[in-house]
Amino acid sequence: MHKILVTGGAGFIGSNLIEYLLNNTSDHIYNLDKLTYAADLDFAHNYHHDRLTFIKGDICDTAFIQHLFQEHQFDKVYHLAAESHVDNSIENPQVFIETNVNGTFNLLHAAYHLWMEQPRVFKPDFKTMQPRFLHISTDEVYGSLEDDGFFTEKTPYAPSSPYSASKASSDHLVMSYVHTYGLPAVITNCSNNYGPRQHDEKLIPVVIRKALSGEPIPIYGDGRNVRDWLYVTDHCQALHTVLENASIGENYNVGGKNEIRNIDIANHICEILDTVMPRKDGQPYAAQITYVKDRPGHDYRYAIDPSKIEKDLQWQPAETFKSGIKKTVEWYLKKYNS
């Protein structure tokens, strides 16, 4: 049985990943999470399983992280803990640097100390275990696209927000540990995720929440910004596939080939709500859509070319946007109506 550390396991993707790993492996999962505002406290406190241990802690605490690796002898790490909301990184960038850069450094260094005797030489116990450190990153490290083209693994990094710059920095640190020390690490850069347990501040939950409360549904600028959407369990499956199969030092772009403008997402959700929970006054929910002042430096378009993970690791998303968004809206309807 592997001892798997998932950092940020009480967050949106981390909690879905833990559920996925418990259902699809026989490993023991350690969920390390600081429980910031972004964590799902219900998941952290009430999701129980005999192969799941919850540990409250901060990845920025160097001594604690070193001790934790020595105590539990993790042989696989999925690193998701991060500050993840671009708007917050514009308001308060410092915590993004602390968590996303310094926190990642602490984890890399603790893994290096646990697994390796010296650069490129594994400790005997870990040599046979084939340990892996998977750093979960974002397509936002590549910056913004115009109407044409896709991000590939060879696209040069050009982050434009404090969030994406902090993630790009952490990606570079990971690769430096691969090249300098031979740390068995890999990176995934994924597009926008959607699905259950995403924090209320993100676009899709905001649209559903505001629609149901009768408030204006805020859409930045002219709503034409394009994102490439992937259902969260498809991302989890990709992460598991990469951790199990990727060669050391590889990076994989993960995306759903679902490019959609923000305004079209909002309209689509409003149409679903019109059918499943029509407004009492008979008006369409889309009447609540309101354009608001654009985010400073708002990237225009992200689009992933996922051919490397499709060809090398035979990964394919299972969910279409139509089926995934329907499930997502149903999940939030239960949450907001309970």
Ligand SMILES: NC(=O)c1ccc[n+]([C@@H]2O[C@H](COP(=O)([O-])OP(=O)(O)OC[C@H]3O[C@@H](n4cnc5c(N)ncnc54)[C@H](O)[C@@H]3O)[C@@H](O)[C@H]2O)c1
């Ligand atoms: N959500 C997306 O669309 C998306 C897309 C691509 C990549 N990613 C990356 O995936 C990862 C997870 O994203 P998410 O959307 O689930 O984020 P999230 O904000 O929902 O969850 C982050 C979790 O990390 C925890 N955390 C924050 N700081 C911590 C610290 N110092 N120590 C320990 N735990 C801490 C939080 O409590 C929270 O539970 C992030 O690294 C993000 O950059 C997200």
